[in-house]
Amino acid sequence: MDIKSIGIIGLGLMGGSIGLSLKKLYPHINIIGYDHNLTHIKEAIDLNLVDMVTKNIEEIWQCDLAILAIPVDGIISLIGQISTIPMMTTIIDMGSTKKLICDSIPKAIRSNFVATHPMTGTEKSGPTAAIDGLYTGKTVVLCDTEKSGAHQLEIVKKLYKALGMNIIYMDSTSHDKHAAFISHMPHVISYALANTVMRQEDPKSIIALAGGGFRDMSRIAKSSPDMWESIIRQNKINVLDSIINFKQELDSFEKMLLNEDWEGVKKWMTQANSLHDIL
Amino acid sequence: MDIKSIGIIGLGLMGGSIGLSLKKLYPHINIIGYDHNLTHIKEAIDLNLVDMVTKNIEEIWQCDLAILAIPVDGIISLIGQISTIPMMTTIIDMGSTKKLICDSIPKAIRSNFVATHPMTGTEKSGPTAAIDGLYTGKTVVLCDTEKSGAHQLEIVKKLYKALGMNIIYMDSTSHDKHAAFISHMPHVISYALANTVMRQEDPKSIIALAGGGFRDMSRIAKSSPDMWESIIRQNKINVLDSIINFKQELDSFEKMLLNEDWEGVKKWMTQANSLHDIL
Numbered sequence: 001m002d003i004k005s006i007g008i009i010g011l012g013l014m015g016g017s018i019g020l021s022l023k024k025l026y027p028h029i030n031i032i033g034y035d036h037n038l039t040h041i042k043e044a045i046d047l048n049l050v051d052m053v054t055k056n057i058e059e060i061w062q063c064d065l066a067i068l069a070i071p072v073d074g075i076i077s078l079i080g081q082i083s084t085i086p087m088m089t090t091i092i093d094m095g096s097t098k099k100l101i102c103d104s105i106p107k108a109i110r111s112n113f114v115a116t117h118p119m120t121g122t123e124k125s126g127p128t129a130a131i132d133g134l135y136t137g138k139t140v141v142l143c144d145t146e147k148s149g150a151h152q153l154e155i156v157k158k159l160y161k162a163l164g165m166n167i168i169y170m171d172s173t174s175h176d177k178h179a180a181f182i183s184h185m186p187h188v189i190s191y192a193l194a195n196t197v198m199r200q201e202d203p204k205s206i207i208a209l210a211g212g213g214f215r216d217m218s219r220i221a222k223s224s225p226d227m228w229e230s231i232i233r234q235n236k237i238n239v240l241d242s243i244i245n246f247k248q249e250l251d252s253f254e255k256m257l258l259n260e261d262w263e264g265v266k267k268w269m270t271q272a273n274s275l276h277d278i279l
Numbered sequence: 280m281d282i283k284s285i286g287i288i289g290l291g292l293m294g295g296s297i298g299l300s301l302k303k304l305y306p307h308i309n310i311i312g313y314d315h316n317l318t319h320i321k322e323a324i325d326l327n328l329v330d331m332v333t334k335n336i337e338e339i340w341q342c343d344l345a346i347l348a349i350p351v352d353g354i355i356s357l358i359g360q361i362s363t364i365p366m367m368t369t370i371i372d373m374g375s376t377k378k379l380i381c382d383s384i385p386k387a388i389r390s391n392f393v394a395t396h397p398m399t400g401t402e403k404s405g406p407t408a409a410i411d412g413l414y415t416g417k418t419v420v421l422c423d424t425e426k427s428g429a430h431q432l433e434i435v436k437k438l439y440k441a442l443g444m445n446i447i448y449m450d451s452t453s454h455d456k457h458a459a460f461i462s463h464m465p466h467v468i469s470y471a472l473a474n475t476v477m478r479q480e481d482p483k484s485i486i487a488l489a490g491g492g493f494r495d496m497s498r499i500a501k502s503s504p505d506m507w508e509s510i511i512r513q514n515k516i517n518v519l520d521s522i523i524n525f526k527q528e529l530d531s532f533e534k535m536l537l538n539e540d541w542e543g544v545k546k547w548m549t550q551a552n553s554l555h556d557i558l
Contacts, residue, residue: 119487119489119490121490121492122491138490139487141487141488168487178484178488179488181479181480182476182488182489182490182493183490185472186492186496186497188532189529190551191532191548191551192529192532193464193465193525194554195528195550195551196460196521196524196525196527198554201457205457205461206554207558208445209462210461211400211417213400213465213466213498214462214465215558216495216498216499217465217469217495217496218554219495221551222552222554222555225546225548225552229541229545232536236539239536240533240537242475242479243529243532243533243536245478245479246475248475249471249474249475250467250471250522250526253467253470254519254522257518257519257522258519260512262508265508265511266508268470269502269504269507269508271477272469272470272474272477272501273501275473275476275497278477278486279497
């Protein structure tokens with residue numbers, strides 16, 4: 001990439017991991033980290049996630065490429081504070097919602113901005129969760145790209161291709177609908193499952209009886225509440241819609257159970273099995 | 280173990296895997312497989328899951344230890360057909376429900392029988408899914424052991440210890456209640472999630488957008504409908520109870536969303552996070 005500096009705001013799982021990978025990919029580019037959490041800064045230095053850190057966010061806006069790897073609320077409030085930046089600067093966010101973020105970009109910097117959502121992550125957070133390879137082989141969604149500058153779009157495509165990602169394009173409204181069903185609602189269900197089981201069962205029984213199924217289903221219930229509360233809030237309508245759909249599905253199972261419609265139950269499970277042909 | 284022969288009925292994931300491990304652990308014991316599915320028999324021979332196979336189920340009942348690794352309905356119907364077996368014979372089942380199975384054991388052979396539920400498995404089934412090590416480090420629940428013979432119980436404890444399992448004891452009624460919350464209900468939720476998402480999203484979007492969260496949450500939706508329909512049927516009341524509890528949890532989230540009670544949402548997610556301290 002024909003740029004000299006990359007700034008990363010937020011040195012947690014997403015920002016720290018991209019720092020690690022970019023340092024490897026582009027040893028000649030200066031990678032500068034910023035985080036408002038001082039412990040995170042210390043950890044990022046210890047873990048060597050970036051080339052250098054700064055306490056002055058203005059230094060990030062002076063980079064050729066600035067990556068916003070912070071919760072979706074933070075993205076909106078931070079991006080609203082930018083007034084002028086060099087014409088060729090590229091800014092990307094990596095938030096899990098896209099519509100409100102895209103709508104909040106000040107006009108003066110709209111062409112500098114590219115809205116992106118890398119479909120990757122783990123239930124862990126913070127700099128210690130950062131891993132090289134988090135992005136490799138995964139999908140990244142680029143939204144409303146007609147509003148981004150050609151130069152900026154080119155930089156971002158090069159960036160994600162270099163990380164080994166599969167790039168797809170979507171308008172931000174569609175993104176948020178799809179993301180509600182395929183990502184946000186499954187998180188809500190995992191939180192609900194964890195709470196249901198912990199309300200009912202004592203820790204000893206959970207440890208003794210939890211097989212691979214429960215462990216997998218409850219893994220993302222360990223995800224950061226700060227991050228996920230704001231995702232759910234920003235995508236409220238779509239998340240509600242997805243939960244209503246899920247409850248209808250569960251209700252139809254419950255009805256079959258009450259009616260002892262075992263052929264129906266088997267058919268319903270067989271339908272679900274066909275996911276095997278997709279994933 | 281001071282026995283000469285082990286018979287395994289059902290050469291799928293559970294039976295095939297225990298065959299593989301027992302062959303390694305006890306090269307001097309003759310391990311005989313039986314399956315009513317001829318393809319499974321062929322695969323079991325090709326994969327070397329047992330020492331030999333038989334088409335005559337009576338040969339299994341002549342073994343010192345007979346392992347029933349078949350769906351829970353099959354266990355009940357098969358066990359009801361046994362009239363007399365040698366006094367020292369041990370029979371175990373590995374079904375995911377325990378109450379109906381324990382209640383169905385003919386009195387004449389009750390002391391021969393030990394009810395067990397190894398808390399392990401994958402979403403795959405059939406002999407090709409069998410793996411050595413499936414049981415290692417996992418928990419096995421032994422139920423209503425006061426009704427089993429001392430010799431039989433000793434054999435089963437040795438067996439599971441040799442496989443590297445952690446043995447716990449429970450009455451079959453309690454087992455079915457716990458299993459509903461920690462295993463059966465999570466399977467229902469996974470099936471419901473897979474069906475919701477496939478009803479809403481086209482396969483292309485699912486492939487493109489599915490991250491680790493959705494993949495993990497939907498993995499067990501690929502589980503065998505034959506096996507799971509009969510588990511759900513046998514444990515109907517407890518599964519219904521667990522689903523009602525889960526729906527209450529989801530409803531309370533939905534209410535917070537509708538009321539825009541974001542502090543409540545965050546608290547609810549933080550509660551779920553505490554699972555981290557357990558698992």
